[in-house]
Amino acid sequence: MQQSKLKTLYIYKMLDEYSDSEHPLTTRQMMQMLAEKGIKSERKSVYADISALKEAGVDIGAKQGRSAGYYIASRKLDVPEVRLLIDAVNSAGFITPAKTKRLVEKLEGMLSRAQAKAMRPQVFHDAQNKCDNEEIYKTIDILDAAILKKKKVKFTYRRRNIDKKNKKSYTQKTFKVSPYALIWNADHYYLVCNNEKYDNLMNLRIDRIRNIQITALKARKVKDVSEYEKEFDVADYASKVFNMFSGESATVKLLCSFDLQEEIMDRFGAKIPLSAVDFEHFETQVNAAVSDGLVSWLMQYGNGIKVLEPQSLADMVKDKAQLIAELYEQNAD
DSSP states (O other): OHHHHHHHHHHHHHHHHHOBTTBOBOHHHHHHHHHHTTOOOOHHHHHHHHHHHHHTTOOEEEEOGGGOEEEEOOOSSOHHHHHHHHHHHHHOTTSOHHHHHHHHHHHHTTSOHHHHHHHGGGSOOOOTTOOOOTTHHHHHHHHHHHHHHTEEEEEEEEEEEEOTTOOEEEEEEEEEEEEEEEEEETTEEEEEEEETTSSSOEEEEGGGEEEEEEEEEEOOOGGGTSSOSSSOOHHHHHHHOBTTBOOEEEEEEEEEEGGGHHHHHHHHOTTSOEEEOSSSEEEEEEEEEESHHHHHHHHTTGGGEEEEEOHHHHHHHHHHHHHHHHHHHHHHO
């Protein structure tokens, strides 16, 4: 009886690991695999096991003709979905090379061996941008728990230094913060939190966090340090910050070239107001956190975008442009 139950499970594992619509398994192949595990079987019993698996909800397809056999017809993730997730894992700078390899192997395990093997040459691997913090999973797990329990966390925050001799060194600082959310932005993972010394929000890279622990102290209410009255709005916050630079939220009025219409809507959403000014420009109004990150984002478009309001932001862009111009003028001299 016990061997019969094991046989059904083994057949399911065989189909899951080795079969797909292009590589069905015949009953003879399954019987041979079972024999290698010391389990005797007959064709009728294999058919019965496949019927039992179907009744249990496993989607098993059957092929007739020269390539006859059985295969898993639908999986939790399809090949394009696994490909997308693997690309995301590979590009994520906050995941170490070792953890990247393990995650990719787990994702490949969602497919048949043949499907995974066919997909590998198409997936790009780049370990150069990966962090070396193997505590990353533990850090994320603790932060999730702290956010749920509304408790402060304490940790060491490490930054890399560069000296004249290019000697590698780090500075470390201890933080005690109230955590509110985790945001993935520009291939890095950030903690949005409040430093207990100040009354605002700050963003810290999770891959730079070490030795984290939950404290017994209650986290500050988000309404005491931000514009959010009830709870932290991750989507709203992410739409307002640029390059994860925090700042005071303001209404920003922009004059833009029509060539940048798609870029503007991609960044702020298709529902933002667009008003034609002439045949070459349109105006729009958005809510954004005024910061150096926003200045850098605006400047990447050169003369394609002009800040109309607020004047303080226009002055920041102008000052930055002058500093850059002066830098190149010095090099020319």
